[in-house]
Amino acid sequence: MSSQLHFDGSDLLRCRFAVSPLWETQAAVRVLARPEQHGYHLPWLRRIRDAAAGLELGPLWLLMPDGGHCPDFFSPPPVGPLASFEEEIAAVRAVDPELARQDIAASLRARPGALGSPVGQALLADPARSLRELADLLERAWEVLVAPHWPRLRALLDADVAYHSRRLAAVGFERLLGELSPRLRWSGSTLTITDTKSRHSRVLGGQGLVLMPSVFVWPATVGGFEDPWLPAVVYPARGIGGLWSEPGASTPEALARLLGRARADVLCALDEPAGTSALAHRLGLAPSSVSEHLSVLRAAGLLTSRRYGHQVLYERTPLGIALAVPE
Structure with missing residues (x-):
């Protein structure tokens, strides 16, 4: 039918x-x-x-x-x-x-x-x-x-x-x-x-x-x-396969050593665009800490941002994808 x-x-x-x-x-x-x-x-x-x-x-x-x-x-x-x-x-x-x-x-x-x-x-x-x-x-x-x-x-x-x-x-x-x-x-x-x-x-x-x-x-x-x-x-919705995965489960150890564990977790958590509050809740971090990590990653060319409604969504650039999802 x-x-x-x-x-x-x-x-x-x-x-x-x-x-x-x-x-x-x-x-x-x-x-x-x-x-x-x-x-x-x-x-x-x-x-x-x-x-x-x-x-x-x-x-x-x-x-x-x-x-x-x-x-x-x-x-x-x-x-x-x-x-x-x-x-x-x-x-x-x-x-x-x-x-x-x-x-x-x-x-x-x-x-x-x-x-x-x-x-x-x-x-x-x-x-x-x-x-x-x-x-x-x-x-x-x-x-x-x-x-x-x-x-x-x-x-x-x-x-x-x-x-x-x-x-x-x-x-x-x-x-x-x-x-x-x-x-x-x-x-x-x-x-x-x-x-x-x-x-x-x-x-x-x-x-x-x-x-x-x-x-x-x-x-x-x-x-x-x-x-x-x-x-x-x-x-x-796209991405439900990873919806309930634990924070940091997909963060490569080499990337954590390079960027620091928390910052690497933020980068790897952005499989889909997300805002500061959602990332903080998912990763168990303070919103102020997540905001700082996002600013640093964006300044380094690993993230881009854009406004959606009342919030700012962040997503990985090609360079950020290459680091977070290595071959």
């Missing part, structure tokens, strides 16, 4: 990237229930195992049928590129209860027996209360599963957006889609997402498309969202 998104000329002018902490939260909840998605995230699963055991995620899992509809109001595509979790969960709490009821019913129908189950009936009987309780569960999941690791996740997601923004300028929209995911196909004015577990078709009607990288969506590529939500495609 496949999903199709139908563009017109104005839609192409309104395509943009965004990062959603709320999407990552509900996707992390989904990963916990699906062993086939554990591969890249085993270190994370070990770290959150004890805390996750105290979460009552049953109502969320009930609404996440394998191959069926997951409520769009769980994680509507953000209006802005840098939405905070607090802003996104406030928008969930403000959803019309009747719209939430319809979304919940669609998910229950996709799971055999769920619509008539006591939990399913309770969710539908009082949608305003269900909306509050589900939002509370998502907020608790954020606090336990995602927030402690958000600087690391955000650094990877921001790096993906920065990389693919440059690729969009270099190769254009059609080629970019194939680079985002092999499941994306462009023909005429239609974007097709192949190998989906349900069929979906939507005329964008001038709203454009939100492209969202995700740490936890792998190996799937997800598209759709019904009105009134913005159309979106969620694809696996």
